[in-house]
Amino acid sequence: MLGQTIVNGLLLGGLYAIAAVGFSMVWGVMGVINMAHGAFIMVGAYVSYFVFATFGIDPFLSVPLSMAVLFVLGYGVQRLLLNRLMRTSLLLSLVLTFGLDLVLVNIFLLIFSADLRSVNTFYTSRSFALGPVLIPYVRLAVFVFALALAAGFYVFLNRTKAGQAILATALDKETVRLMGVDPLKVYALTAGVGAALAGAAGSFASMLFPISPSMGITFIGSVFVITVLGGIGSIEGAVLAGLVYGLIQAFAASLLGVNFQEIVAFLIFLLILVLRPQGLLGKRFYGEVA
């Protein structure tokens, strides 16, 4: 039972981690809290579902497609809407993205209706045994792919020019102008990448959960907690926090009862905010936006 709990928590934590990385990045770099992140995940899930239902292509293979679609969406939203707010109160971005979330969810409700849809491949619900513990194939695959993607993103940030531009802008958006970097373009790029990661998370989620237009709600709460727990703007933090979060939930559920797992998560959230706002691995200058 203990082993199974650990496995359950870790595997799910991988998915949560990738769901949170994009959100954390966007917040850390631009100070934008994207309330529509859950909706982005939902869109990614639908893209994969649609491709699967129409062409029979496995969602793992359609991840690049959902990432591309979401990149365009995220980039567009930032470029056209949010960039204008960057000079005024950033807290307005919260309200705006809340409105965006409403729009996205309802558009999808109109198109797809609230019918539950699910992706069933030949390996769905199958698992193999590793000692006393059962490991479902899908969850393991999601875990591996999610971490690989996070690692890839880390490399992108630290080794490519575009990535470094993003990191530099987060550090000091005035000085980067002197280096020939336009912060607004960087913001748009960051938003696009953040959304793309959400799209990937959605594709993965489509393999584990039934899809509906309102599925984003179940993610956004966890994403918040993980972001803050890991440290706003830190990818390693988000990944670590995602795994920790998955474990905490699994243990809370098995020790206290499943209906306690939400409360435990919130308590942790509030505690972190009060005791250690920079989270596990956060750096002080990230997220300290006025």
Added chain:
Amino acid sequence: MLKARFAPLAALAMSVLALIAGAPDARAQNVLKIGVAISQSGTFVREGEFLRDGYQMWADKANAAGGVKVGDKNYKVELVIYDDASQAQTSAKLTEKLITEDKVQFLFGPYSSGIANATAAISERYKILTIDPMATANNLFTRGYKYFFCPAALGNTGLWPVVLLLNQATPKPATMAIIGPDDLFPNNNAVGAKEKAEELGFKVVYTAKYPKGAPDLSTVATGVKSAAPDVVLASGYSQDSILLVKALRELQVAPKAIGLATAVAVPDFRSALGPAAEGIMGVDYWAPTLTYSDRYFQNSQQFADEFQKRFGHAPQYHAAAGAASGIILQAAIEKAQSLDSTAVREAMLQISGQTFFTRYKFMPDGTNSLATLFVSQIIDGQPKSVFPTDIAQAPYRYPAFK
């Protein structure tokens, strides 16, 4: 110049015409208005639309037969339908609007006991009779409301048919797990099931309540696995039932039977699970194989065929329940020979009989003492009624899975 002078005259003429066109016909028919605040969007949109189509089916049949007869007048049935977006507060607001603005004489209730809780308070205050076949939570009927009726079986009996089936199975399973989301209807089901199970000698070795929208049930499945029950009963809705079955399979939990309080009838469920749905049992309020009859439908198959023709898809039990509610209301109105809610309410307690959906005889608390449920099992990809044996289409399979 000419145009300018005529413009005000033209405007006046048009306004007068508009007024005349819009004015109510002085020789208007007698109309029986029934209000419906129901989920046409949001979480319960599917079920809400099934239910609404059921109400509409009755309205159409009644009108085709000349309307509802009171005294020497024939009343045309008109449904006034609003979308409550699956929100209790919205439904309550709409119910009040229906009563005070649209001046409906009766109400057909919303889908979901939670929402009905809010609307029943309104209709009770205004003393307007409401029939709601999908408001089956027991607490709705312990509050002393006089104007709220439900023809279908109540929540606490939701899983009883499965328990009774298992009681007859050979070899009889010894241990049972009961799980479900923490919500009104599922809790009713779970508590009722546990009582019945223990009464019949089953040992309930594991129970769990998970949050309503929980995205992941692997911890519950882990708990079930370590308790290793012979059979698993689940009291939740479609979405979490799908998650649960998947989680159980992932962890290779292999009970001899899985019984759900709902969902097997709904096509989404079967297509979402694919082959994993095979053998799962669920509780149904209705199937086209029932043989009750009433003035409009000789049996349930006829209802199913006509519904299919009218709406383009096969009916689910919600639709059947909705149509039956209309038939019952009509019977009560005709017995009371009045459209006054209080008189019709008295009549509701006096009538008894059959609709294609169920037999009925109402108690003063608004419940139907003759309501029944039965078990369906997915056999070869299709739900078939398997219990009680007198209405079974096929024998049940136990152990349910190979």
Added chain:
Amino acid sequence: MSLPEQAILPASRGWLEGTQRLAMPALVLAVALMLAAPFLVGGYWVRILTSVYMYAVVAQGLNVIVGFAGYHAFGNSVFFGVGAYVVGVAVTLGVPVPIAFILAPIVSMLGAAIIGWPLLRLKGHYFAIATVALNMAMGDLIINVGGVTGGAEGLPLPLGSLSPAELNRLIYYLMLGSMVASVLLVMWLARAPLGYALRALRDSEVGAQVMGINTTLAKTLAWAISAGMTGFVGGIWGYWINFIEPGSAFDIGVSVNGYIMMLIGGMGSAIGPVIGAFFFEILSTAIWGQFVKIHLLILGIVIILVVMLMPEGLLFYLQRVFRAREKRG
């Protein structure tokens, strides 16, 4: 300064020129209409107006903590829910209704003071999302506690002996009274030492401390006042609606809507939230009536438009329009 001028006067901005002559008679007419409304219009509209007044108070509560103190409490709806449940539980336990109505804001204020001690130390975004988390946590807490609160199944209240018309009228006047009281409260706050302290700390917390202002006390008081207002109308709502469940009592939409109304009307002025509430409720009712299936979609678009085009609110937008016209004319 005349009464209407004080109401319209934004907390730290200039005057609303050109409309002062209209202000007094307009206000009198408005108040008279509102008092007479239950006798002039049908039940449905009375209900709509009651909602408007309720939201105006929620928006006004936000005005105090956001507009004056600069602490963006997105999750302020938590106090709405607390108020509702206090009334619900109290009435279920047999407490007389008027006492329950008084208990609701008291509990909310105490709650804000207690939870404010750790939370108000957070800045900006952190505070905002902490309040959102608080809101969600309260809902979960109720579900877990269950028992007399009804838990996940909700809490039905006894029907009471008032007829629907009487009840609606009572609630209408209660909400109207709350709204008027909230406007007067904010008007007082604008000219009281506390109000100046809050605005000082909003503009620079460190600066305010340097000037000797007890910022901790000031912001805690502000949040307590905000919570009390929100809790009061939350309690009345609970009684009115007759059935309280965690999902709708702690609905984050209550604060988001309130926030938008405050934005639309203009932060920092006493009457801004009221204007915002009227505008928003009328707009959403009209949309809802016409576009039943897509009203949430349209609402989302409206939110986006408001934030993009009028982030400072209708009032200031109009102000600028008037000023521009005067310059040209």
